[in-house]
Amino acid sequence: MEQDQPPLTSPADDQTPARQPLPRPTRLPLYLALAYLVLISYASLYPFANWRDLGLSPLAFLGAAWPRYWTAFDLAVNIAVYVPLGFLLALTLRHLPGRWSAAVAALLVGSLLSFTVECLQNWLPARVPSNIDLACNISGSAIGAVLAVWKGKPIFRRVAQLQQALLAPIPHAELGLVLIAMWLLTQLSPETLLFGVGDLRQVLGLTPAVPYAAPAFFMLETGVIVCNTIVIGLFTRTLLADRNAPHLVLFSFFMLALAIRTLAAAVLVAPHDALAWLTPGARLGLLIGGVLLSLLLLLPAALRIGFAGVALMAGTALVNLTPPNPYSEAALATWRQGHFLNFNGLTRWIASLWPFLALPYLTALGRRL
Incomplete structure (x- = not known):
């Protein structure tokens, strides 16, 4: 009785590595972005006390002159604080069509947040709205969004791999x-x-x-x-x-x-x-x-x-x-x-x-x- 011949395989087939399973999708950038957005809002409006109306337009600060007292440290902080926000928002919105769509959307959200809190500071006696702060915040959002487009994908993939390796497969x-x-x-x-x-x-x-x-x-x-x-x-x-x-x-x-x-x-x-x-x-x-x-x-x-x-x-x-x-x-x-x-x-x-x-x-x- 003729026996079935084993299928022919090449040495290259035996050496083909098994495909690595894809990491589970992660919502970590979304949760971090939301938490960071809330923290920035709170820190920008603290202490939430003694609200008052000075009778000025909430947009008056946009046309203000360059402040007399400022430091390079203040400018750097106002930029640096919004860099993570732009980065996380761009990662969260990475599924938008187009290479730069997520970055533009992240920039718009960061700019809107900064503009909103600067306007609200008109009614807080302990805070002073500033067009310089607004410009620095927008710049920080832009830097973070560009970094996400440039290096965000490998970072995101690595984060997903670490999550799969370290965290239990539980909801959220x-x-x-x-x-x-x-x-x-x-x-x-x-x-x-x-x-x-x-x-x-x-x-x-x-x-x-x-x-x-x-x-x-x-x-x-x-x-x-x-x-x-x-x-x-x-x-x-x-x-x-x-x-x-x-x-x-x-x-x-x-x-x-x-x-x-x-x-x-x-x-x-x-x-x-x-x-x-x-x-x-x-x-x-x-x-x-x-x-x-x-x-x-x-x-x-x-x-x-x-x-x-x-x-x-x-x-x-x-x-x-x-x-x-x-x-x-x-x-x-x-x-x-x-x-x-x-x-x-x-x-x-x-x-x-x-x-x-x-x-x-x-x-x-x-x-x-």
């Missing part, structure tokens, strides 16, 4: 990554409790419910740090791909957060206050929170998200009961004397709202797992 993992980045940004505020987010008392103008006493402050501070250590640890673990070493990644993440906190205190307050956050309550809270987090990491993903939500609500309640920290008040007084007033308000605003952004995300994610 990119949004969770942006929330994690926002949480890290809150650590730049040395006047808040360590890892403390969700304090609405200053936002709503509320007085502290509990008077300051050392034992009560110690217990509440410890509870706040325990809860938020669990929250951010479980949140980050949920975003990680299973093949990554979660304990090592989380340890590195917390070390990064503490390094940011230390550096911010040293630079914005004083070098000798770099470790002022390391109070007895902080040490105990980090210890207890770390132990509990290690145990909770053994649970399935759905249960981890549930515990993260409970800890988030508990931590938010505790931080609103914690009396003001005397060190925090001293740090705030020192910081506000410099040029970081807008940045101070921005970080506090993010810290106040972060739990109310994270909880809906965790809730929606838990329903899909």
Whole structure:
């Protein structure tokens, strides 16, 4: 009986490499662009107080003469701040037809944003609208958009590959990554409790419910740090791909957060206050929170998200009961004397709202797992 002959193959066929799977589409540029747009708007209009009408046209600043007092640093900052916005917007709009369509659209959005906030500054006594600022902002948007067209495609492809390698294939993992980045940004505020987010008392103008006493402050501070250590640890673990070493990644993440906190205190307050956050309550809270987090990491993903939500609500309640920290008040007084007033308000605003952004995300994610 004649046997079937095996198909003929050439050596070149055997050496043909397998095609690499395409990375999953990523929405990270979109989420980053939206977050950055909101942050710029807030920083440009802070402190949102004492609005008044001077009877001038909101467009009067367009014809103003060159300002008497200006510095090259101010011009550079106004350009640099809008470069990431133009870059991210152009990446977000990359599917528009034509090579330069995304760049033009990004430039228009950046220009419209700058024009809008400059007009609104007419009604804010602490802000001065400037045609120079507008021109610098537009220039920054243009630079960022051109960079996106020039180098955006390989950067975008690399980001998508890293996302596929590092993040779990869960819905809107990119949004969770942006929330994690926002949480890290809150650590730049040395006047808040360590890892403390969700304090609405200053936002709503509320007085502290509990008077300051050392034992009560110690217990509440410890509870706040325990809860938020669990929250951010479980949140980050949920975003990680299973093949990554979660304990090592989380340890590195917390070390990064503490390094940011230390550096911010040293630079914005004083070098000798770099470790002022390391109070007895902080040490105990980090210890207890770390132990509990290690145990909770053994649970399935759905249960981890549930515990993260409970800890988030508990931590938010505790931080609103914690009396003001005397060190925090001293740090705030020192910081506000410099040029970081807008940045101070921005970080506090993010810290106040972060739990109310994270909880809906965790809730929606838990329903899909």
